[in-house]
Amino acid sequence: MAVGLSNGRAAAAADEEARAEVDVLNSRLEKTTQLTKKIQACLGRLEATGERVKSVAGPLNGETTTLQVMGKNIDAVLIAIERLRHPAESKNDEELIIRMGPEKIGLSNYLASIKRITYVLNEMKATNLRSTQQTILDLQRLIKSGNTQLEGEFDKIIRSETPRTIEPLHYITKSKQFPVFPQDRLAKLGQVSSYLSQFHRTSVGAGSSGDPPIVKIYAEIRSQYIATALGNLAAASTTMAKKKNPDAIYRAGTNGIGTYAQAMEGLFLAEYENIRAIFPRDDWSMVLLATCQPSLAELGRTLRELNSHIKAHISTDCYMAYEVVEIVSSLSNNLESRTGELKSSLAASLKPVRETAKASLTELLEDTKRKITGLQMLPPDGAPVPIVSETIQRLQSMVDFLRPISSIMISLGDGGWKSAAAASRGGGVDGIPSLASFDIGADGKEIFAHYCIDTIEMLMASLEMRARVLLQKKSVIGVFIANTVSVVERMIINSDLAPLLESRLQVLDQWTKKAKSFYTETCKDISVHLFDVIHTSRGGQRPTSGQGAVDSASIMKGLGSKDKENIKVKFQAFNTSFDEMVARHKQYHMEREVRQMFAKDMQNMIEPLYNRFWDRYHEVDKGKGKYVKYDKSAIAAVFLTLY
Template sequence: MELETVEVEFRVLEETLSKVDSLTESVAGSLGELSKSGSKAERAIQPISGKTYSMAVYGKNLEASLRVIEGIKGYAKLSAECEKVINQGPGLVGAQNYAKSISKLDKALGELKGSPMSSFHKVVSKMEALILKGRGAFQEDLVRTLDRAYNPIDAAGYVTQERRMPTVNPEETAILRELIEYFINANDPKDSLYIGKVTNYMLSSVAELGKSVQPKQRVNKGNYERGSNPIHIYTAALKGLLMAEAENLSHLFSHRDNIRMYYFDEIAAGVGAEFVKTVNGASDHVRRNMTTDSLMVFELIECTGILITAIQTISKRVPTVLNEAMKRLQSMAHEVFTEFLKYIDTRIQNMQQLPPESGVSDATIDIMSRMGRLADYKASALISISALSGPGAWIPTPKPAWASILPPASSGPTKPDPMEMLSSYFSDAIDALLLGLEMKSKAAGRKNPQVGLFVLTNLALVERFATKSDVYLILGESGGDRIERLRKRALNMFLESWKATASNLMDQTIVRPGSKQLSSKDREAIKEKFKSFNSEFEALVQQHRNYKISDKLLNETLVKEISFICPLYHRFYDRHCGGDFSKNVDKYIKYDKRQFDEKIESLKK
């Protein structure tokens, strides 16, 4: 039963599928006919569709071309407007308006090159040419303005008349500010143009002065006199010009400190380099003429220091060439210190004839004159001596004989302050002079008293020279102690004969206990003492008078020193004036105490 049911359902399914296949074939046939009809329609419509699309593209291109033409017309119009301004020049339209025109062109050119219109080469080239022309005109105007503002002057006249160096007037400063600002904003700064022009202006203004600084061989080979070279005027002129330019730059770059300092430093470097060339020429002359012109090196140091200090008031950066020049000059000054001591030695050794014992040596006058001139350069001498290792660094090699006569002067620290070192140097120079005269006098066969008087006479002149110049201030207390050491040494030599004579007054006779009388031997000894003393004393008095000491103050000082003998004579006189050694005392005692003192006092006349 179930099997029959399944068979019936299967037959129904087959019939249904057969109907579906028939329907599918019918639909497929209809679609084929429809496809043929569509192909015919497509072939008919296609030409019309292509023409419509082409027309749309053409329209779009036309619109774009019209926009490009309008854009180019705008650039061309802007170019024409700016061309009128640029052709007139910044002098007529004003730097600010001129700069705006160039900036507009520059900006427009950038836009044009970055757009589809960049292929319009003529327009691009025209704008580029106008920009170059505008910048060139700006630079020419900058050059003309700088030429007007920085026309060389006679700087020497300003210095000698004590006038301030001229500065750029406000109108030209305003023009320069606009011109320079334009180039800075255009990333095309004209630093070298400005710096070069101002530097040349300064150097041209002192050119003749610089030439006159170079020393010429003098017919009269006298010693160099301070101020006879115009180096100070030259330095003052450069200092004044730099100070004026610092003021100019403060107005020009009131809100641009970095640029202001850069310009000043570069100008100062250029000026400093030329200054050093001039100084080097002068120092070469000094080296060739050390005997007569050595002190000029201190003037060169002084002037170099003035310029360095002036620059330091404006900038933290001192040109390297100036610092290096100062070191070279200091080194030369050290040579001058040593050469002066050598000169003292040579000057004394070359003396053909010594003056009398109470006479002043020409060498003393010469050397103290030189020392006085050196003292005039105290400031620069202090700068130079401070670079030495310590006292005595200036002593020549090999060590001269005078440097070994006295023990080294006591000194504090290894390297004291510069003033102490300069005092020590001047004291060494005085030692070299007076001890040299002492050795020269002894070599000539003079006795110690004569040598002592000779040294004391010259020492008196040394002190007079010192007190009339800055030598006294430089020596100070320690230098005064050094002079006292020399004075005591010379006094001891001078008083040597007086002390020997005074030894006769040293009474060593002894009265035996229980006896009121001297022995005959002692009496004879006292007689001999009086005889020797009287003879030697009268010889010394006569010798002193023969010295003919013209320096009254010195003579009074010497007599005061000789007076040490008075109390000794008084004591000896008091002990023996009663006749304890002889019944005929008048034969042996020639002076009572008053007469003796008067005799000593008479030596002052």
């Protein structure tokens, strides 16, 4: 019992203690809640205060920033004023340097002084302060004076290094390079050029225009030097064109244009080396063109004068046109590959001569036709006329200029000389080149070979037409044509034309056949006397013909008196005609191969017929020789004398 009471009191005490702890916790929770509310109220008041502070502090911060920027600007102005005060104070020193000039003070120091003045001037212009305007004008005056003295120094150096004249032949004959400026001079000129060129470019926006003054200085001095050096060679080129014998055919290298072009190339390339060392890269083209222009103009004048001479002597001096085309084209290509310039200027100078060279191909054909048409007589013995060898010699001479002629042929186009001839007679429409002239795969040598063949065919056709009118006799016409063919063929085979034309000479075969046809017309007339028509009696035996041995005596016995008389007449007629033919053959002028050809043709046509006739009827005069003048061996011997 006592134990139970004790346990109850203990439980009651524990509950009481738990209630007491709960009460304590509730009390603390209530205090925490009250504290949270107070904190929230404080935060609200603090936020409201912050907004008020922000609205007040914002303008103050902007003002502070403005004041900071203004302060920095003031500091910058003070620093600029301090910088400007120093150059203004040192202006007298720079002016003294400028007045002394680059020669006394030294080029490097002089350029450094001008660059310092230029820098200060740009700084002062940037500040745009009214108080510095007078100083700016003074500095501009100093810079202008300095640039003028630099230009004068540039001019002085150029003139001191430029001789009044040189002898180009000295450098050409000894294979020496034409002179250029010494390296130390090039270095000084390069310094001056670099500064003045840059100054000119930066000044363009301020009203400057045209080429830099130093370009004009350089071009004026050096162009005169080059033109003077080339003057004698230009004059010699035109003087040498006037031959002592106007009818002499021009020969390669006999005009001074080659030396003239060689000297021009050497001088231009030497000048380009100077220009590259002196001027900025962007100015090279401008300076080279300005320097070479007077010499190019003189070249154009020289070529126009040569062109007038060539056109006046086209048949003999057209080859000069071909040579000029090759030489000036080579000059243009060499300068183009080394400098990248002058090609268009040289092409313009060459154009008149090139056009004359192209036109000459047609003109030469027309000239040959005119000469043949104008022939008032031909050799009565059938000898070839000079126009034949002259025409082939012209083609032979062209081979010496095959390179330029090939390029001309390509530009003219295959057969272009025919269309040009038609246009010159009024057959052309607008003179526009044919598509063939633009064939980039054309072979100039092949086209030239076609031109040669056309020339030969024109020559042969024109001569045949003239021979029909003037010679009339077929045998003489045949000899004339055959001689012409022989001369043409021989001159081609024995010259540099052979590689081009030897495989094409079958074009002459038709003329050889025609010549044979004309010449052997007489043989046909003679052969008529060797044809026999024998009348036999009905019971008589017909003479054998071509079978076994022929017994002339038996044949003659079988003939009647009328037939025998007819045979005698035929022998006599043959003898007369044959002797006349032999005499004429020996009187004709024949080339060796022509004489042999005709002799062989005559023998082949007449001898077999005569031998047959002789075999059958030589017993007509019983060996007395009254009617039968030739036996077989005798007539064979006569034919041998014809070869």
